[in-house]
Amino acid sequence: MSKRIEISALLKNPSIGETVTVKGWVRAFRNNQFVALNDGSCFKNIQVVINSEVIEEAIVKKIGFHACIAATGKLVESKGAGQAIELQAESVAVLGEADLNVYPLQSKKQSMEFLREHAHFRMRTNTFSAVFRIRHAVAYAVNQYFHENGYYYLHTPIITGSDAEGAGEMFRVSALDAKNPPLAENGEVDWKQDFFGKQTNLTVSGQLQAEVGALALGKVYTFGPTFRAENSNTSRHLAEFWMIEPEVAFNDIFDNMDLAEDFVKYLINFCLNNYPDDLAFLDERIQQMEKQMKKEDRRPMGLLETLRFVVDNDFERITYTEAIDLLRNSKPYKKGRFEYEVEWGIDLQSEHERWLVEKKFMKPVIVRDYPKDIKAFYMRMNEDDKTVAAIDVMFPGIGEVIGGSQREERLDKLQQRMTEMNVHEEELQWYLDLRKFGGTPHAGFGLGFERIILFITGMGNIRDVIPFPRTPGNAEF
Numbered sequence: 001m002s003k004r005i006e007i008s009a010l011l012k013n014p015s016i017g018e019t020v021t022v023k024g025w026v027r028a029f030r031n032n033q034f035v036a037l038n039d040g041s042c043f044k045n046i047q048v049v050i051n052s053e054v055i056e057e058a059i060v061k062k063i064g065f066h067a068c069i070a071a072t073g074k075l076v077e078s079k080g081a082g083q084a085i086e087l088q089a090e091s092v093a094v095l096g097e098a099d100l101n102v103y104p105l106q107s108k109k110q111s112m113e114f115l116r117e118h119a120h121f122r123m124r125t126n127t128f129s130a131v132f133r134i135r136h137a138v139a140y141a142v143n144q145y146f147h148e149n150g151y152y153y154l155h156t157p158i159i160t161g162s163d164a165e166g167a168g169e170m171f172r173v174s175a176l177d178a179k180n181p182p183l184a185e186n187g188e189v190d191w192k193q194d195f196f197g198k199q200t201n202l203t204v205s206g207q208l209q210a211e212v213g214a215l216a217l218g219k220v221y222t223f224g225p226t227f228r229a230e231n232s233n234t235s236r237h238l239a240e241f242w243m244i245e246p247e248v249a250f251n252d253i254f255d256n257m258d259l260a261e262d263f264v265k266y267l268i269n270f271c272l273n274n275y276p277d278d279l280a281f282l283d284e285r286i287q288q289m290e291k292q293m294k295k296e297d298r299r300p301m302g303l304l305e306t307l308r309f310v311v312d313n314d315f316e317r318i319t320y321t322e323a324i325d326l327l328r329n330s331k332p333y334k335k336g337r338f339e340y341e342v343e344w345g346i347d348l349q350s351e352h353e354r355w356l357v358e359k360k361f362m363k364p365v366i367v368r369d370y371p372k373d374i375k376a377f378y379m380r381m382n383e384d385d386k387t388v389a390a391i392d393v394m395f396p397g398i399g400e401v402i403g404g405s406q407r408e409e410r411l412d413k414l415q416q417r418m419t420e421m422n423v424h425e426e427e428l429q430w431y432l433d434l435r436k437f438g439g440t441p442h443a444g445f446g447l448g449f450e451r452i453i454l455f456i457t458g459m460g461n462i463r464d465v466i467p468f469p470r471t472p473g474n475a476e477f
């Protein structure tokens with residue numbers, strides 16, 4: 001058997017006339033003659049032509065949908081439409097049969113929910129293999145962007161002893177015997193006897209530790225899994241998701257916004273430039289789906305058009321106070337169509353964010369300077385003593401993709417906010433030390449990795465852009 005060649009390499013540089021071996025999964029087998037073979041290396045298949053005079057009947061019988069085969073033969077120019085080259089099989093080995101009578105993924109269309117229940121197979125579909133190649137591309141681009149711009153990748157802990165961030169409910173990490181935990185004198189569980197000698201949880205964010213890095217290495221980022229035990233059963237929330245958090249010494253809120261905009265545009269551009277086949281397929285998929293929809297439910301632009309529009313145009317930048325004014329003067333507000341109240345001091349709900357992004361500005365919007373009471377203790381207090389230097393970046397169809405801020409570098413103001421918000425100083429001495437010893441203004445943000453992938457792939461549910469989603473009641477696989 002000749003050396004195996006990956007299909008991506010074969011299509012990029014076809015050596016017509018040569019004998020090669022390809023291996024992959026059968027995506028289709030037409031007329032007992034034409035195999036569409038995919039090995040995951042790229043979106044495209046290679047056509048393998050099976051000649052019944054050359055390949056034994058017993059083998060041909062086993063070449064079915066999703067079987068895994070190896071085929072060796074000569075590469076020739078294809079006469080058929082749809083592909084430039086094809087492989088004329090001289091020998092075929094069936095590496096893994098797939099019994100279609102019991103295989104759950106038939107070639108007919110399956111619902112997203114059904115595929116989620118079969119997450120161990122869904123990556124073999126065109127849609128999910130495209131999504132997961134894009135997911136890889138974005139992860140790669142994240143590291144490339146920061147490396148090219150002089151940032152250092154800092155690995156912040158997954159298990160944390162402080163729950164001060166206040167970003168959400170946490171998952172406890174414990175090695176105590178759940179049936180018979182040691183008790184303290186007051187009758188409560190004695191966490192001092194636990195593995196770390198204190199209560200520990202899975203992290204909700206690497207930000208506080210990233211600040212340590214920023215005040216030493218200048219520019220850092222974390223990129224890792226984060227965990228939130230909120231009971232949010234929405235198409236935008238996961239209990240385990242990945243977050244990218246840059247943190248930069250000497251940056252203020254405006255530098256922070258510039259970085260956020262430049263960064264997400266870079267990620268989108270990277271996919272547009274390097275994964276055109278996957279994106280074109282995802283675009284086409286949405287157009288097909290929308291044919292069955294009412295006109296008003298369809299997207300204003302196709303997927304590729306949307307992505308290009310976002311990279312080619314400036315994001316809108318407004319303050320929270322301006323956002324509230326716009327909302328209160330909006331048609332849906334005046335006609336009582338918003339479900340939630342719009343009033344200065346109240347957090348924006350997704351219906352408000354989506355009106356701003358999709359109706360008012362029709363492009364990504366960065367809202368800044370939120371009321372202090374609805375934001376975390378570490379955000380820098382503004383001159384007005386009412387708002388903090390927070391930013392949220394909102395995207396069409398998704399809502400919030402980024403949350404961040406300039407950090408409070410003034411020790412007294414930070415301590416005051418901690419007292420007001422009931423954050424205990426003892427737990428965060430190290431964090432306060434950063435203000436006592438060589439403190440300086442600095443800023444950062446968190447980009448929800450799955451949220452930006454939702455946007456780039458045009459998928460409708462966040463559970464479909466992470467290989468094995470964790471959500472309330474679901475930790476299968």
Ligand code: 4AD
Binds near residue numbers: 206238241
């Ligand atoms: O706005 P969040 O809570 O910000 C922080 O955690 C800050 N410490 C980040 C920082 O300044 N370094 O979360 C950041 C982003 C959100 O904008 C959203 O995109 C995403 O993380 N996110 C979620 N994604 C999926 N599922 C969830 N449950 C998410 N919660 C937040």
Ligand code: MG
Binds near residue numbers: 400402403
């Ligand atoms: Mg947020």
